[in-house]
Amino acid sequence: MGLKHQSYKTSSSSKLFSIRSSTILSITLFLASFVYFFVPVQHFPEPLFWVDQEARFTGDLRDAKFPWNKLCFGPASENLKLAVFSKTWPVLAAPGGMERHAFTLYTALAARGHEIHVFTVPSDRRPHQDIHQGSLHVHFAANDHGSVNCSLAFDIFNKENMAGAFDYVHTESVSLPYWRAKMVPKVAVTWHGIWYEIMHSKLFQELLSNPNGQLPGPMTELQEAMPRLVDEIRFFTSYTQHICISNSAGEILINIYHLPPKNVHVILNGVDDTKFVHYPEAGAQFRQNHGVSANASLVMGVAGRLVRDKGHPLLYEAFSAISKHHPGVFLLVAGSGPWGKRYAELGPNVKVLGPLEPSELSEFYNALDVFVNPTLRPQGLDLTLMEAMHCGKPVLAPNFPSITGSVVLNEGFGYTFSPNVESFTEALEAVIRDGPSVLQRKGMACKKHAISMFTAAKMASAYESCLLQLAGRLVE
């Protein structure tokens, strides 16, 4: 018995994306933009392109254009034997970024009963014993420099495949290189960032760092982006199935990379929602511990590496502009990097906290009225936006398609801006105009949305269903 007769019911607070053709989509969006301008509503006119939330999805799931996170599946009736190629595996206490994502996902899939074999190297690039925990097996295959030795990894893979054939192979980006992927028919790749998006961000960085074209010629990275993109479009066809982490990346893979729609799937990232929770008392304590005045009118916060391409020059300028007219507004800066010193120059309303322990992060988010993410890198989806939303905080982020199409879907969840100082300053002014009580209301909407879409459990369940479907195991 497979899951064929199970109904794919949408989760209670989500709705289904019902239109497949990108042409119809463009027309709908076009019309929607008119409605948006002429109808005085707070939210996007969802009914135009979202069907009723009670609707059930009935077609072939491979044709689904909405994120798999929206579907509610019961426990899987079949277990998969899954091979995973990943650049690194975390061996330290506090994994970051990609490692944290890989650890969360494969631990969850193994816990659901699937036999998972990860071919990778330890994140600290030192020798470690392979890991065998229940049905999770991590095989380390390093070369002398500590990165993955592909031939070695493939040897171990073949041995394991001989002992019992894998149902499917999953690679995190190009961890399984394309010339080897060609030899593996049942392979799905997850793209965490694609060159089309990188080109988009390099363009903005160029315009921002060289507004009047005084510097000679565009920056090298921008010049290199187009050949890299052409190259990428060519080799992507070596992989059979593609998973991407935002709706907009899915559209690009179909419309620009010309991949068959039935081979493109969207699975949004999820974070551990037991670690990131709404806890106002902890937030108040955090404010007090870090010297935020009790009469602060509004507290904003930013977290991550304090470097140029994370948009700190923008925030620095915009915040110095608004703080002149709004002396009660505070900014908490978590993280380290060259821009930490500059922020410290902005006076007593800016608190530079340095890097926070993972256990302090949730308290930090809870101390805020709004979480600000000024990033100039649209590739991938920043987990911090999702973490802040789980803590019940609205977010302020650039209007990159990956963000507006998958995270800050409408103004009920926060604010977006074009990546330039004027637009950013206007958005900050809007936040201040709305004030703490409106922000709190938006924060609760964020929390509800995050729980319905961005949890580690939702992500694991979406991967499970997607891979079962691709392996042909969702049918009897």
Ligand SMILES: *[C@@H]1O[C@H](CO)[C@@H](O)[C@H](O)[C@H]1NC(C)=O
């Ligand atoms: C990679 O592994 C193969 C054996 O599988 C070995 O012959 C080769 O020397 C290794 N390469 C490096 C750079 O460690």
Ligand SMILES: *[C@@H]1O[C@H](CO)[C@@H](O)[C@H](O)[C@H]1NC(C)=O
């Ligand atoms: C907040 O209170 C302090 C004294 O505790 C005072 O100096 C300051 O001007 C007040 N700020 C605002 C924005 O009211």
